Amino acid sequence: MKSGAEHERRWWKEGVVYQIYPRSFADSNGDGIGDVRGIINHLDYLKWLGIDIVWLNPIYRSPNDDNGYDISDYRSIMEDFGTMSDFDELLTGLHDRGIRLIMDLVVNHTSDEHQWFIESRKSRDNPYRNYYIWRPPAADGGVPNDWQSFFEGPAWDFDEATGEYYLHLFSKKQPDLNWENERVREEVYDLMGFWLDKGIDGFRMDVINLISKRPGLPNSRKGSTSRIVGGEHFINGPRLEAYLSQLRGKVLDGRDIMTVGETPDVTPEIGLRYVGKEQGALNMLFSFEHMDIDFGKGGSWDIDSWTPAELFSIFARWQMALNGKGWNSLFLNNHDQPRQVSRFGDDGVYRNRSAKLLALFLHTLQGTPYVYQGEEIGMANVPFTSIDECRDISSRNYWKRAVQEGQNKEEVFRRILYRGRDNARTPMQWNDSPHAGFSSVEPWIACNPDYHRINVSMQKTQEDSILWFYRRLIALRKVHPVFAYGSFEEIAGSSGGLIAYRREDGPSQETLLVVLNWSGDQAVQSPAVNRAIKETEGDRILLTSCEDDPNRLTALAAGEPFLPWEAVAILCDG
Structure with a gap:
């Protein structure tokens, strides 16, 4: 393919996205937790770096069982992060600097402390009961089917008060919404409109290809290749495209915004159904084929070997398949993945060179590149010494199960050190002062001890640093159309x-x-x-x-x- 297909020029194709995990970005009030005002204090840094778009992980009200992905109120700001007035100031500050903002849309599930679910579990005939997926026990009194949660164990939890189980594909405090209910869909469209009317520039849609479940909720199929038991019945489900099409018609059409769907277990062929310029409802998606490259037969905690040639072949296949038909999202790490320089590069002797190679690779492919906070200075995985230092619910649940099964503790912890999501969630390393300049007090999760030599302040003074390399790379994208198109x-x-x-x-x-x-x-x-x-x-x-x-x-x-x-x-x- 030597001659490029003609592409419609759009700002979200030409821009570079910077992902901010608010809890770990910057603490402005000395409570050890990052907040909205901490982000405001660093807007000039984002402008200096050349960022065009910020993707903000959830800041909505939440009991924080899964670090904000369990939302109890979609129209309020979590107290840890500040107020709606702080958010309005953030949005204005970004727009004043020519930076757009997309926010996380988490609507496969809510928190069990959301008012909808509180009402739902009051009685079987409550008007909100059908907002969620409730089922009576199986004939033997057990769970309704064999589906498993992504966070370990059955995907069902029993409610004593009403004598039924509710579905949760993640934590038991994250009950799945029932998208078959039109009232639920209308609620989602309304809350999206609330944020778009405030002036945000789009959404990253969390696990959006899980919202459609197969009618009847059957048991898993024998011989299924799904990454999770039952996944063939709720990943890329039968009505997903209809739901996304309706969402586009009700909310997205007529707005100049950006939408990116998080979609595990998609091939390029499936992905084109969601982002194809003819029929797709979304602008782009996060696919995870390349992020699963080191998964063994036992799943994500079973670590397997990989080669750069294998990784490149995955990217090359997506490049070819979407050219002229859809749009790629380009990433090698995020808040759910280990640090890219540790996983795909060399965080030792060749940290500087390998971090630059990974950046050059991603930013010179067709698609929109994403920079996860700290990536631009080569932040690496964390040398935790105990499971007690880990905060991630998936890591802690895996540890608990594996130890109960009698697995070797050292091997289990080695896997957590490699794969655990906490690797991406340690505080942003701003300088070499105590707590990496993130906070004036002990942070909610420990800093990586290498912050004394890996930090923004130091690299800003070194024009051969990883940080300056990112700045030059992002600047080149703005003047050379070949990077994007x-x-x-x-x-x-x-x-x-x-x-x-x-x-x-x-x-x-x-x-x-x-x-x-x-x-x-x-x-x-x-x-x-x-x-x-x-x-x-x-x-x-x-x-x-x-x-x-x-x-x-x-x-x-x-x-x-x-x-x-x-x-x-x-x-x-x-």
């Missing part, structure tokens, strides 16, 4: 060795050649890679993960091996 052509990579690909944009007549040595060893060029580099002689290296060398392109064209973790982006004009 160029087609994708694989040159090398899926069979191992160097990874290389070409991007071409017809309207701007720009071509971008990207070559990556995704390893800690030197890499000899293949004939295909060297031929592609030779064709660029006379052009220039836009950005490199290594030290700038004006003669480097000539040396590479002569066949010199690539250095460990060396990545280059070469611009070919005209």
Whole structure:
């Protein structure tokens, strides 16, 4: 695919998104918890970095069983985070700096402390009963079916007062909403309108492809390949497209906003049903095929090996499948995933180079790149020493189950250190003062002890730092349309060795050649890679993960091996 398909130009295609996890970004009032005013205090940093869009994880009122993804009031701000007045000031401050805001929409489930659920469990004939999914016990008195929760154990909890079970695909304090009920859908459309009318610029829709459950709620199928027991009946369910189409017609049409759906277990073919420019209701989606690359047969806690070639082949397949038909979201970490430099790079000797390589890779693919807070300085996984230091409900539930089963504690904890969501949730490392400049007191979760040498303040003074690399990379996207709109052509990579690909944009007549040595060893060029580099002689290296060398392109064209973790982006004009 050498000539790019024509793409409609949109701001959410050309922008770079910065994801903020409010609890861990900045504490303004000295209670150890990040808050909205803490974000306000750092808006100039986001502007300096060049960010176009902020994605804000949930700040709604919540009992905080799952760090804000259990919402008890969609129209109020959690007290830990501040007030609605603080939010209004944040939104204005972002817009004044030319930065848009998208917020989390969490409507597969609510908190069990939401007023709807409080009413729902009062009696079987309560008007709100059908807002949730209630079922009587099975014939043997047990759970209605064998579905499992993503947070361990059965996806059902028994309510003594009414003698029935309610469905919760996550924590038992997160009962699933019943999207079959039109009143529920209208409630969702109304709360979306509330925030859009306040002036936000769109939504990231949490696990949106779980909202449709198969009628009858059957047991799991024998031989199912779903990641979770019963998943074939509630992931990409039968009425999902109808629900999304109605949501688009009721809320989204006619508004210049951005929508991104979190959609586990989708293929490119399924994804196009949700983001295809003809029929899709969403602008883009988060797919997780690449994030599952190190999952073993036992699921997410079963850690398997992977290779850069395997990872690249997944990205390449999505690039080809969506070109001209839909739009990619580009990410390697977020609030639910380990830190990318620890998982896909080298957080030791080559932290600087490997962090830059990962950034260059993501930002030179077709799609919208997402930067998760701290990624831009190379924040890494955390060396916790005990499960008592962990705060994540999924990690703690896994530990409890595995230990009860008699599994080796050291091995269980090793898996948590690698996979646990707390890796992404430690405080943002602003400087080398106590608590990393995040707070004046002990934070709600421990800081990574490496903050003394990995922090924003230090890297701002070092123009060869990871932070400055991100700033330059983001700036290049604003002046070179090939970054956003160029087609994708694989040159090398899926069979191992160097990874290389070409991007071409017809309207701007720009071509971008990207070559990556995704390893800690030197890499000899293949004939295909060297031929592609030779064709660029006379052009220039836009950005490199290594030290700038004006003669480097000539040396590479002569066949010199690539250095460990060396990545280059070469611009070919005209």
